[in-house]
Amino acid sequence: MSDYQQFLDERDxxxxxxxxxxxxxxxxxxxxxxxxxxxxxxxxVFETLVIGTANARKYFTSLLLKQNHT
Structure with a gap:
């Protein structure tokens, strides 16, 4: 799987x-x-994801910042 495809999977x-x-x-x-x-x-209820791609880590970081700002 390409890095981009892996990112899309993790983002989804x-x-x-x-x-x-x-x-x-x-x-x-x-x-x-x-x-x-x-x-x-x-x-x-807890769920855990392992995020491997740099772009997906940037993505969840932006969501975390948005979550903590509101």
Whole structure:
């Protein structure tokens, strides 16, 4: 899979969780990218994604900044 295709896949997974009402709860950076923990405030349900591409990490960072600003 190309890097761009991998980015699109990771972005779609992030967007899916955000659309379901999840919020970014925590981020752990590591050599393989980042592990992003999402929480659904309605039911205290946690989901975790491993994000490997640089563009997807920039994407969730922009969402996190937007989330914390509002």
């Amino acid at each position: 997974k992030i967007d899916f969780l955000i659309q379901k009402g999840y919020r970014i709860n925590g981020v752990k950076e590591h050599l393989n990218g980042a592990t992003v923990e999402f929480i659904n405030p309605k039911g205290n």
